[in-house]
Amino acid sequence: MRCPVCGQGRIMRSWFRMHKNCPECGALIEREPGFFLGSIYFNYGLTTLIVAIAFPLLLFNGIADSQTLLFTSLAFVLIFPLLFFPLARSLWLGHDQYWDPRTDIPERLP
Numbered sequence: 001m002r003c004p005v006c007g008q009g010r011i012m013r014s015w016f017r018m019h020k021n022c023p024e025c026g027a028l029i030e031r032e033p034g035f036f037l038g039s040i041y042f043n044y045g046l047t048t049l050i051v052a053i054a055f056p057l058l059l060f061n062g063i064a065d066s067q068t069l070l071f072t073s074l075a076f077v078l079i080f081p082l083l084f085f086p087l088a089r090s091l092w093l094g095h096d097q098y099w100d101p102r103t104d105i106p107e108r109l110p
């Protein structure tokens with residue numbers, strides 16, 4: 001959860017709030033309005049993948065009944081994305097930096 005440009009500055013101010021610029025190098029974190037919409041792909045994708053694998057695995061091995069799994073899965077899909085939120089944004093930032101690297105790296109802030 002560090003700046004993808006310098007690797008030093010923390011990108012999150014709190015669990016759900018981000019810095020506008022990297023506190024270390026000053027790089028703009030949200031490159032354009034709606035930039036972090038893409039982080040939903042990581043968050044939703046991982047949540048869905050975990051449930052899609054765990055649900056049938058636990059059900060068909062007789063570890064839990066379908067009713068229990070349904071309510072557990074429901075709780076999971078509501079809670080997990082909130083816990084994974086900063087990591088999904090960090091992954092999105094890293095993904096963006098990898099595929100569209102910033103060439104205008106700002107000088108270190110005083």
Ligand SMILES: [Zn+2]
Pocket residue numbers: 003004005006007008009022023024025026027
């Ligand atoms: Zn930085």
